[in-house]
Amino acid sequence: MTAAPPGRVDFGPRRKPIRLGERASAVVNTRAVLLILVSVIGCVLVTAAAMMLGDYPVPLDQVVQILSGADLGFANTVVLQWRLPRAVAAIVFGAALGISGAIFQSVTRNVLGSPDVIGFNAGAFTGAIVSIGFLGGAQATTTLLALAGGGAAAFLVYALAFRGGVSGTRFIVVGIAVSMALTAFNTLLVLRMEQRVATIAMTWGQGDLENIRWQQVGPMCVILAAVIACAAALGGRMHQLELGDDAARATGVRIEPVRLALIAVGVALTAVVTSVCGPIAFIALAAPHLARLAAGSSGTGPTGAAAVGALLLSTCDLAAQHLLTVDIPVGVVTVVVGGAYLVWLITWKLRRTRV
Amino acid sequence: MPVDVPTRAAVRTPRRHPPARLGGWAGRSAVLVAGLLLLVLVGAVSLLVGAGGLSAHAVIGTLRDGADGSRSAIIVWDMRVTRTLVAAIVGTALGIAGALMQAMTRNPLADPGLLGVTAGAGLAVVITSGVFGVTAFLSNVWPALLGALVVSLAVYAIGFAAGRDSPTTLVLAGVAITSALTGVTTGLALIDATRFNTLRTWMAGSVQGRDMSAIAQTSVLIAIGVVVAFLIARPLSQLALGDDLARALGVRIGATRIAGGAAILLLAGVGTAAAGPIAFIGLMVPHLARALVGPDLRWAFAYSGVAGAIVLVAADIAGRLVIWPAEAPAGLLTAIIGAPFLAVIARGAMR
Numbered sequence: 001m002t003a004a005p006p007g008r009v010d011f012g013p014r015r016k017p018i019r020l021g022e023r024a025s026a027v028v029n030t031r032a033v034l035l036i037l038v039s040v041i042g043c044v045l046v047t048a049a050a051m052m053l054g055d056y057p058v059p060l061d062q063v064v065q066i067l068s069g070a071d072l073g074f075a076n077t078v079v080l081q082w083r084l085p086r087a088v089a090a091i092v093f094g095a096a097l098g099i100s101g102a103i104f105q106s107v108t109r110n111v112l113g114s115p116d117v118i119g120f121n122a123g124a125f126t127g128a129i130v131s132i133g134f135l136g137g138a139q140a141t142t143t144l145l146a147l148a149g150g151g152a153a154a155f156l157v158y159a160l161a162f163r164g165g166v167s168g169t170r171f172i173v174v175g176i177a178v179s180m181a182l183t184a185f186n187t188l189l190v191l192r193m194e195q196r197v198a199t200i201a202m203t204w205g206q207g208d209l210e211n212i213r214w215q216q217v218g219p220m221c222v223i224l225a226a227v228i229a230c231a232a233a234l235g236g237r238m239h240q241l242e243l244g245d246d247a248a249r250a251t252g253v254r255i256e257p258v259r260l261a262l263i264a265v266g267v268a269l270t271a272v273v274t275s276v277c278g279p280i281a282f283i284a285l286a287a288p289h290l291a292r293l294a295a296g297s298s299g300t301g302p303t304g305a306a307a308v309g310a311l312l313l314s315t316c317d318l319a320a321q322h323l324l325t326v327d328i329p330v331g332v333v334t335v336v337v338g339g340a341y342l343v344w345l346i347t348w349k350l351r352r353t354r355v
Numbered sequence: 356m357p358v359d360v361p362t363r364a365a366v367r368t369p370r371r372h373p374p375a376r377l378g379g380w381a382g383r384s385a386v387l388v389a390g391l392l393l394l395v396l397v398g399a400v401s402l403l404v405g406a407g408g409l410s411a412h413a414v415i416g417t418l419r420d421g422a423d424g425s426r427s428a429i430i431v432w433d434m435r436v437t438r439t440l441v442a443a444i445v446g447t448a449l450g451i452a453g454a455l456m457q458a459m460t461r462n463p464l465a466d467p468g469l470l471g472v473t474a475g476a477g478l479a480v481v482i483t484s485g486v487f488g489v490t491a492f493l494s495n496v497w498p499a500l501l502g503a504l505v506v507s508l509a510v511y512a513i514g515f516a517a518g519r520d521s522p523t524t525l526v527l528a529g530v531a532i533t534s535a536l537t538g539v540t541t542g543l544a545l546i547d548a549t550r551f552n553t554l555r556t557w558m559a560g561s562v563q564g565r566d567m568s569a570i571a572q573t574s575v576l577i578a579i580g581v582v583v584a585f586l587i588a589r590p591l592s593q594l595a596l597g598d599d600l601a602r603a604l605g606v607r608i609g610a611t612r613i614a615g616g617a618a619i620l621l622l623a624g625v626g627t628a629a630a631g632p633i634a635f636i637g638l639m640v641p642h643l644a645r646a647l648v649g650p651d652l653r654w655a656f657a658y659s660g661v662a663g664a665i666v667l668v669a670a671d672i673a674g675r676l677v678i679w680p681a682e683a684p685a686g687l688l689t690a691i692i693g694a695p696f697l698a699v700i701a702r703g704a705m706r
Contacts, residue, residue: 112527160698169523173464173701176530180634181694184687187559192678206541281534324546332542339535346528347513 014296032295032304039307043091046314050087051079053322081213088221089212090314090330093276094283096224096269098291098309099231099302101284103266106238107259110171112345114285115154115270118175121279122182123153124271125205128278129186132201133193139216139275147271153178154267207280207331209317216276223272228306231265235302238262280331282338283313289345383654386647390661394443397668401439402431405675406682434563440570441562442671442685443664445630448577450663451584451656452622453637454644458591458652459615462525463642463700467503467623468634470529474536475506476627477558481540496576499628503620506532523701560631560686562671573629580621581660587614588652595650633686635693636663642700666692 019025051063058066058075066072066079101114108118115121127149131142161174186205190198237258240248245255270284290312291304313330316337320330402418403411407430414431422432449467456465467473479502480495513528540558565573590606598608626633644658670688677683 160702163702169527170701173523173526174698176526177694177696177698177701179694180690180697184690184694187687188678188683188691191681191683324542326546328542328545332538332545335538336535336542339531339533339538342531343513343528343535346524346531 029295032301035291035294035304036307039311042311043314046311046318047087047091050090050314050318050321051083053318054078054083085214085217086209086212086317087314089209089217089277090317091310092217092221092224093209093273093280094287094310094313095306096228096273096309097280097283097313098287098305098307099228100266100269100273101286101309102288102291102302102305103231103238103262103269104284105288106242107262107266108171109242111289112169112172112285113175114288115150115266116279116281116284117172117179119153119157119178119182120150120267120270121274121281122179122186123156124150124274125186125279126153126182126189128204128275129189129201132204133189133197137197137200143272143275146275147268150271150274151267153182154263203329204278206329207278207334208329209277209320210327210329212277220272220276224269227265227268227272230261231269231302234258234262234265238302278329278331280313280334282334282341283309283316286338286341287312383648387654387657387661390658390665394661394665394668397665397672398439398443401442401668401672402435404672405430405435406680407434433566437565437567437570438562438671439668441565441573441629442668444570444574444577445562445626445633446636446664446667447660448580448622448626448663449633449636449667450640450644450659450661451581452619452626453639453663454641454652454655454659455584455591455615455619455622456637457641458595458655459612459619460525461595464523464526464638464697466635466638467619467626468632468636469526469533469638469697470510471506471532471536472503472510472619472623473627473632473634474533474540475502475504475509476500476624477632478502478536478540479505480628481543481558485543495628496572496625500620500624503624503627506536507616507620526701557631559684560633560689561684562630562667563682563684565629569629573625576625577622580618580625581656583614583618584622584656585653587611587618588656591615592650592652631684631686633667633689635689635696636666638700639693639696640666642696 014031015027015029017025017027048060048063051067052058052060056075056078058079062072062075063079066076104115104118105111105113107113124146127145127147128142130149131137131145135141135145157171157175157178160178161171163170190201190205193201237248237253240251240253241255241258241262242248243251248255273280287309288305291301291308294308295301295304313334316333317330320328320333323333403414407427409417409427409430413427414435417425417427417431420428422428452467453465456467456470457463459465476499479498483495483498510525510529510532513525513532544558590601590611593601593604593606594608594611596604601608623637640659640662641655643662644655648654648658667685667689670692671685673688674683674685677688
């Protein structure tokens, strides 16, 4: 490490200070910026592919024309009403899941502590099943009950695993245990229902973006944007919390309210996504990791996690639509990819960080 | 963020056993006999309960008359007797497989269901049934064994690579593998819905709908596994002292480990082929057995076998009652009972 010249601070090789005049300045992590750029380009490419491919192929030049306002008849319906909402949903929901994962991993101080691993998804599914099967299944009811169910499950796991903190694999195993019990319970509930409703519930339970239309995407995007704004406002204090309670308090964070607010934001993000398209596993787990891996920053930055989450989910959804002869739920794809990722993580990554 | 991993001293596995509560050979035998009586009692209840609206009197009459082709005979003999037998046999197999696994891995959280062995067997069965259209029982056994073998080796390798310090790491690896395999199974099921429809109840872990010849084949294979387990119980207990001391006591370490692994595969693989992937019995039952008889493996195996049978038969009965008049597969019930148990053990194991 060479001494910084007078008047300048060395922020490290990957960080560049940017100054705008005398007062405004910021330290920018160049690799994080690169990561976000690459993710955005990736999302655009995947979305373009998603617009083109399918039973009714639309060439790229037509897609561009349609998106810039031309009317090409049936192709317009296919692209604007069927394919675009799904692609937009994949990007927005992926980003929301990524942020939610970053928040949960930060609050639990545990790299595996994302909402899907600790039982949140299973709880949200329980709430949604109760709504779909027994209360008529209106979108608002489903959203609220999924929120309540997921929150209750997360709280249960936290309470069961808490022993002066929730770090370590104990938290994860308790989360897995609660998940498994809830999954079995969910299946019981589905078996109780009549065939037609049970089919809806089971399809929902696999995590599917297939039947997404603008009337679902629109309101959800507004809600998610509001919640993501809250997350952005809390982002700085989240990094302070990661220093540990004492250090965070010393740097001026009111710990309990901030932590509670963070948990509320994380729960809301996952629950909103889950209520629309069912539990989609592993995006929330993997996105923050991959963002950290690529950007090399120490904290689980919500922005990078959002970018990677969006890219992950839209890619998985593209694969779910076109990889096999039939359209499979995206949740199945993320489970397979994410399970393999988790195996790799446990085998190599955690071992190395431990030593 | 560093993962807080407990030190070896904090997670000594298996943990110190609570002092054995049943002293002496006579006391343990008495409790074992009581357990067998309880099993008979639960089995009798299993014959009496279920859809079909037969009174207890009618069931007893049918049992006395034998299988004569009447409606009540079909309900009692072809449905209730077979499912009770399957539940008892598979429960025994999974209980002993769990006890063996916990002894061999020295991991209090080991369970064939939790570590992905049954999921591997399940995927193999689904693939063979789907691709080759096989539905006969005996042909399911070999793919199930192969799937169980592959996944066991994979989990073992992962657990080995991740270090042996943490009992939960192995469970995490198992759960990760299980979820990936389950995803593949679900994907396959979605590609060809009609063909896999027949396997759906099997995939949830059900003891229903097996015929007598399948039960006979299952029980022979499982009996072999049980005999092997009891034969290696003593050297396995000595292995718990450490490899060096065990060698000094005359234990053939490699042979014991291979025999143990083969017995686990046989018990868990055949059990899965017969009743689908059923988790948590192998986790719960050995803890109960050790609490009663302490670390002596022969007794632990005997108790685990009997208790496993009782739990699975009881879970099957509960599955018939809980969403009456529909039926829930027994595997769901064992998960609902067993998962909280896992949470409790995980809390304790990580103290």
